[in-house]
Amino acid sequence: MGTWDIGPFDNDTAADFGGDLDEAASDDRASMIRRALERAADPTDYLNTSDGERAVASAALVVAQHPHGEPACSSYGPSEPIPELPSELRMLAVDALDQVVSDLSELAELWAEATRGPNWRQDIARLRDVLDPPVPPQGETLFDV
Numbered sequence: 001m002g003t004w005d006i007g008p009f010d011n012d013t014a015a016d017f018g019g020d021l022d023e024a025a026s027d028d029r030a031s032m033i034r035r036a037l038e039r040a041a042d043p044t045d046y047l048n049t050s051d052g053e054r055a056v057a058s059a060a061l062v063v064a065q066h067p068h069g070e071p072a073c074s075s076y077g078p079s080e081p082i083p084e085l086p087s088e089l090r091m092l093a094v095d096a097l098d099q100v101v102s103d104l105s106e107l108a109e110l111w112a113e114a115t116r117g118p119n120w121r122q123d124i125a126r127l128r129d130v131l132d133p134p135v136p137p138q139g140e141t142l143f144d145v
Contacts, residue, residue, distance in 0.1 A: 006116055006119050008057045009074035009076040014057035014076070019078075022080045029083055033061055033062070033085065037092045039054075040055030040096035040099050041092055041098075046105075047099050049107045055093075056100055059131070061078075062085055062093040097128045100124060101124055
């Protein structure tokens with residue numbers, strides 16, 4: 001079927017990755033997530049679709065453990081618990097998501113051609129904003145100092 005929706009686990013590659021996480025020893029799950037993020041975060045390589053899809057799924061799992069995040073709810077994601085992930089994965093996930101939507105991403109190219117492409121980009125931005133919130137605009141200065 002390929003891809004059936006915009007969610008992090010709503011494609012064959014990410015669903016398979018969720019299954020791989022379930023089958024892995026608990027101690028190996030964090031390193032699997034790290035490797036998926038590292039493969040995607042490299043700004044010098046063209047990011048293929050499957051690496052991008054695994055990175056988005058991994059970022060969603062990092063977001064799920066963030067204090068302001070939400071669970072990565074999906075019947076296609078991992079059903080086994082993910083151990084506590086190191087906090088340094090947050091910025092790695094941001095870098096990976098930035099690459100996923102960059103000009104060097106096959107996944108971004110494919111979504112650019114899809115009707116729901118803007119929704120997919122919004123979902124990626126939502127994940128990213130949990131990990132690295134945008135700085136709110138500054139209001140007018142009330143006083144000159």
